[in-house]
Every structure is written in structure tokens, then in C-alpha cells.
Amino acid sequence: MEQTFVNGKVFVGTSETDFVSAFKVKDGRISWIGQTEQVDDPQAIDLHQQTVLPGLIDCHTHPKYIADALHGTACTPPNVNSIQEMIAALKASPQYGQGPDVWIEGWGFDETKLAEHRTPTVDDLDQVTTEQPIFIYRSDCHSSVGNSKALALAGIDQNTPDPKGGHIERFPDGRPTGFMREVAASQLLIRAKSAQSYENDVQNMVNSSDHYLENGIVAIGEMMGRLNPYPTLRLYQDAVKQGFKPRASIYYVYDELKPGQDLDPVGDDQLRVAGIKIFMDGSISGETADNSLPYPSGKRGVLLTDQTKLKTAIKFAQKHQLQAAVHAMGDAAIQLVLDTTCDLDPWLDDMPSIRIEHASLLSDQMLDQINHAKMWYGLSTQPIFFFAEDESYRSYLTPEQFKLAYRVKSMLKSKALTTLSSDAPCTPWAEPDSPFYSIYAAVTRQAANNDVVNIEEAITVPQAILGYTKWAAEIGGFTHNGTLEVGKSADFVILNKDIFNVSKDELATVNANETWFKGQCVYQKSSK
Structure with missing residues (x-):
């Protein structure tokens, strides 16, 4: 079935100045672009002068981290501006009080933005709980901090050596502060956290799908692909089977490859190792x-x-x-x-x-x-x-x-x-x-x-x-995306404002009214 869209301000994406007002979609692809006056279709969808962009692509992001963060606590401005506010936010987490095997997770703190001007420590996080493990990513997602339960599960104590490329911060008496500097050190906590079931990780990914679509994002670059404890490609494949929509290009962390290991580009238009x-x-x-x-x-x-x-x-x-x-x-x-x-x-x-x-x-x-x-x-x-x-x-x-x-x-x-x-x-x-x-x-x-x-x-x-x-x-490498040319996938976003004519101060208030994927509306903003 062919769908026709008219009366829009449609940014084709082939250059800074290419616009049309109408287009057609057939079998999930753009089949025609032109002007509304060229269309004679009584069933055409009227865009009512709304602005349409090709589906947006975030080519460097960390979807697995985001999937985890969406059920975790944002430890960021404007909501969290001190360690005491962080403690209160973590106590309000849905994971709080759910049992000793449930990790409380947070993300986004930057010590320069906290009133105390220091990183939180194991002693701070133990004020939340010592019964459940706590893991919080620093804003750069390179470093992290854990409470005493998390450190214990990871086997980290004052005798634990620094991993190559990372550093376990310590108090003057040698006791770990809980702050794990750089990726190699954070991985010590993450491996302990990965004891959560694979099925939970898949479900978190599926749940994150709507987050991207609400932002008009139809394709992502996964820049932290891992082979352990399972291949990231498998995680995405299983998430797609259960409803995860965005296309993904996966980049595996080179340091995790074993000597002599092969890693060939595989996949298709939906998922690929890039x-x-x-x-x-x-x-x-x-x-x-x-x-x-x-x-x-x-x-x-x-x-x-x-x-x-x-x-x-x-x-x-x-x-x-x-x-x-x-x-x-x-x-x-x-x-x-x-x-x-x-x-x-x-x-x-x-x-x-x-x-x-x-x-x-x-x-x-x-x-x-x-x-x-x-x-x-x-x-x-x-x-x-x-x-x-x-x-x-x-x-x-x-x-x-x-x-x-x-x-x-x-x-x-x-x-x-x-x-x-x-x-x-x-x-x-x-x-x-x-x-x-x-x-x-x-x-x-x-x-x-x-x-x-x-x-x-x-x-x-x-x-x-x-x-x-x-x-x-x-x-x-998203060959079917990026523009609304004939033959490209019908992935597009309809905006709430004309992003080309609003004042510069209003640009951050632009968002998606609708997101379409392969010619189907997969997100529509609530009228409430």
C-alpha cells in the first residue's frame, strides 16, 4: 500500500537547502518526493505545515549504558547538585529495598558540579544502604563508584592491585574509596554487576527502544561493543526479536579481543558489526x-x-x-x-x-x-x-x-x-x-x-x-538512512516546531511529535 503525505515542510537532507512539501511511501521506502500541488490523492495524510526531517542518527552513543540508566537514577544537574541530594535520589530509586541481589544503579555525576567538589565515596553510598550493591557511573562513563557491598561482590579490598590502564582510588590508610578511575577499573565492578541475568539485559534494551523513538532517533552507533560476558551483537539480535526498533552499528572494544581472534563485519541493514x-x-x-x-x-x-x-x-x-x-x-x-x-x-x-x-x-x-x-x-x-x-x-x-x-x-x-x-x-x-x-x-x-x-x-x-x-x-554505514530520497527507508520524524524558523533560544525545546520507521508510525507524543 502506498501512503501519501502533503502540506509539509520536508527537509530532504541532500543539502542545506533541499525541501519538498510532499512525498510518498511504499513498502517501507520513499517512493516519490515533490510538491503538494502535484498530488491528487483524497486519502493523503495532511501534515498541516509541520516540519519533517529524515530520521535522526546518533552515531556515537552507548545504548547498553542507556538501557541500564533508564531504570537507574540520574545523578546529574539540574536535579542532583550535591552528594546529599545524590543519597536522597538513590534512596528514591525503584531498586531501593528490592533485596540483596538487586543492584541500585545511577549515572551522570561530575564532582566539579557537586556542592562538595569531590567524588562520592563508599562511605557516602553506604549511607544509602549496605545491604544492596550500588554502582554509579561518572559522567564520562569511564570512571565509577560503588558502595561496600559492590566492592565486596567484585572482590576489591585494600590488597587488590590496580588493573592495567585503571586505578582503584584509596583512602590514606589504603582502604578503597569506592572510586574506580578509568574503564579498566570500572570493569571490575561491571563484571560483578553482570551477574544479573542475560534476560534482564535484553529486556532493558527492549524497554529503551521507545526512548530513542521519542527523541526522533532511528539509528545508533553502539560504541562499547563487548564480547564478554556475551557478544553485544547477540544482545541486540535478541532485543530486536522482542521489539527493539532502532538500527545499530556495533563497534567492539579492541582491548577485549584475544590474540589471534577474528572479527569480521557481519549483519544487515538492521544490525551490523561495523x-x-x-x-x-x-x-x-x-x-x-x-x-x-x-x-x-x-x-x-x-x-x-x-x-x-x-x-x-x-x-x-x-x-x-x-x-x-x-x-x-x-x-x-x-x-x-x-x-x-x-x-x-x-x-x-x-x-x-x-x-x-x-x-x-x-x-x-x-x-x-x-x-x-x-x-x-x-x-x-x-x-x-x-x-x-x-x-x-x-x-x-x-x-x-x-x-x-x-x-x-x-x-x-x-x-x-x-x-x-x-x-x-x-x-x-x-x-x-x-x-x-x-x-x-x-x-x-x-x-x-x-x-x-x-x-x-x-x-x-x-x-x-x-x-x-x-x-x-x-x-x-547506514546506507538506507540519512536522507528522504527515493529508495531510502521511510524513517522520518515530524517535529513539534519549525526548527528552521524558531529563535535560537528555542532550539532545545524542539522535539518529536511523531517518529516513523519503515513507513510505520512507531511513536506519537501524547496529547496530555
Whole structure:
């Protein structure tokens, strides 16, 4: 059956200026686009001048973390601004009081935003309970904190050695504080938490489907694919069978691959293994990004992957025809990636072979190196970071470094394919993966605290939307998405406001009235 839509403001997505007012859908795909006056169909669906965009794509996010977070507690502004408020919020968690085997989970705290200006400790979380394990992700999702029950389940005590690439914070007497710095240390708690049943993880993923559709998101890049305790692809396959809708490209963490292990691109338009994820460093807000200059505290950040290991990972990606998605936030880490890869020939034809995730600090020299490289790079960057973490960036970067932060306009002028994404839930904001907060930040360069961040790097609304549609589809390999051209999947979002004509201050208040997937309405905002 063919459906016709008329009287809309339909952004086709092929360029910044391509609009139509009508389109047709047949067998889940766009079959025709044009103008309303060309249509003679009494059963046409009247869009009543609403704005329509191609379905949005978050090409760098952490859906498994989000699935867990949705049943956990947001420990973020504007709701949680102190450790005492965090304790109260955790006591109000639906998991509280559900028994000794039920983990209480939270996410999103940033010690710089807490009134106490420190990380919560095991002693703080034990004020919530010592009967149930508690696990809370820091805003960067690299570090975490647990209570005494969680530490005990993970077998962590004062004699536990630091894992390679991570650090167990300790009180002066050697007792663990509960704070697990960086991914390797957090994994000690996560492995204990993974004792929860696989069926619960699947159900959490299924439950998260509506969350994406409410945000107009129809496709996602899973940037923390894991092989243990089970393959992430299997988790998604089973979740799709039970109703999970968004398409997904999965990137497996390279450090989890065993020597000699193969990992080939598999899957289809719905689910696919797209690449490997390589961690170069940590985060700026956590003072663990590898910067060329020390932090005010004297810390130098961490380099998790040296050049030799990076070359080995790149060769693995080449051999298996996978993308190499490289987490690099600090300027020293980014420079090492460029120096190691700029003279390599791309091995993928239809998308960047190397993605630099975050690309938080880019100098003119780096951009020039990108423009003259043999390699074709993708830059997946997150304006939500400076929006939500401005204070941390101001505190931890020199004025000269701060001027290099999230240079989106300069990225768009480069040879690299640039996209916007969320890295959710890895930032201290209650709606970390709202595309419209990211668009607001990219266009206005205004942070949540009203600070203006490098206004010369502001981009236009159409450019920001392309960063969530056409360009996001290209970097993530979503070949049937990104535009509303004939033959593409009929995945689109109908907005509550005309995002192209509202004031810049209203951009963050734009949201989805309806989300359509393969020609079917899969989300409709309640009229209440």
C-alpha cells in the first residue's frame, strides 16, 4: 500500500537547502518526493505545515549504558547538585529495598558540579544502604563508584592491585574509596554487576527502544561493543526479536579481543558489526585526557594506547575491513592518531576508514594535517560536552587550549566527514542524548550555565541537522538512512516546531511529535 503525505515542510537532507512539501511511501521506502500541488490523492495524510526531517542518527552513543540508566537514577544537574541530594535520589530509586541481589544503579555525576567538589565515596553510598550493591557511573562513563557491598561482590579490598590502564582510588590508610578511575577499573565492578541475568539485559534494551523513538532517533552507533560476558551483537539480535526498533552499528572494544581472534563485519541493514573501538585516553572533565600540557593539578592525563599498539589495532581493522573508531579527547592523543595514520591509504571506499571520536581539541595544524593526509577521516564530535561541562573545561584547560574546544565550524570546512552525536549517557545532563540540545549547543555555542564557548565555531541549523542525518548515516554505514530520497527507508520524524524558523533560544525545546520507521508510525507524543 502506498501512503501519501502533503502540506509539509520536508527537509530532504541532500543539502542545506533541499525541501519538498510532499512525498510518498511504499513498502517501507520513499517512493516519490515533490510538491503538494502535484498530488491528487483524497486519502493523503495532511501534515498541516509541520516540519519533517529524515530520521535522526546518533552515531556515537552507548545504548547498553542507556538501557541500564533508564531504570537507574540520574545523578546529574539540574536535579542532583550535591552528594546529599545524590543519597536522597538513590534512596528514591525503584531498586531501593528490592533485596540483596538487586543492584541500585545511577549515572551522570561530575564532582566539579557537586556542592562538595569531590567524588562520592563508599562511605557516602553506604549511607544509602549496605545491604544492596550500588554502582554509579561518572559522567564520562569511564570512571565509577560503588558502595561496600559492590566492592565486596567484585572482590576489591585494600590488597587488590590496580588493573592495567585503571586505578582503584584509596583512602590514606589504603582502604578503597569506592572510586574506580578509568574503564579498566570500572570493569571490575561491571563484571560483578553482570551477574544479573542475560534476560534482564535484553529486556532493558527492549524497554529503551521507545526512548530513542521519542527523541526522533532511528539509528545508533553502539560504541562499547563487548564480547564478554556475551557478544553485544547477540544482545541486540535478541532485543530486536522482542521489539527493539532502532538500527545499530556495533563497534567492539579492541582491548577485549584475544590474540589471534577474528572479527569480521557481519549483519544487515538492521544490525551490523561495523568496527573496533580504540581508547587512546580518558576525559577532559576527569583530568585523564592525554593533553600536551599538564592540568592545573599537575596531572598529565593517561595514554591508554601507545603508537605500537595503535598500529597493531589499525592493521587488524584493515585486515578485517572494519572501521577504526579511535577515542581521542586530549590534543596529544589526537596528534598521535594523526601522526600514526595520516600517510596510510584508506581501506574502506564508502565511509571513513578512521573515525576520531570526540576530537575535542583541534589546532589549525591538526586540521591542516587532516586536509593533506592520504587517510580520509571521520570526526564524530559532541557539542553536548561543552554545553554540560563548561566549568570543567574552563578549570582544566588553559585559555589557549579552551579556544581549540569543539571547533565544529572548522571541522566542517576540513576534508573530514564531520558528524554530531551524544556519547550518552557520558555527560552530566539529564537529557544527554537529546539531539535538540546538541543542535542548540552547536548553533548557539551557549552552555547550560549561559557561558558562550568559542562563538566563531557556531554552525547553522541545517548544518547541525545534516550532522544528525546525512553525514551521520555516511559515517556509520547506514546506507538506507540519512536522507528522504527515493529508495531510502521511510524513517522520518515530524517535529513539534519549525526548527528552521524558531529563535535560537528555542532550539532545545524542539522535539518529536511523531517518529516513523519503515513507513510505520512507531511513536506519537501524547496529547496530555
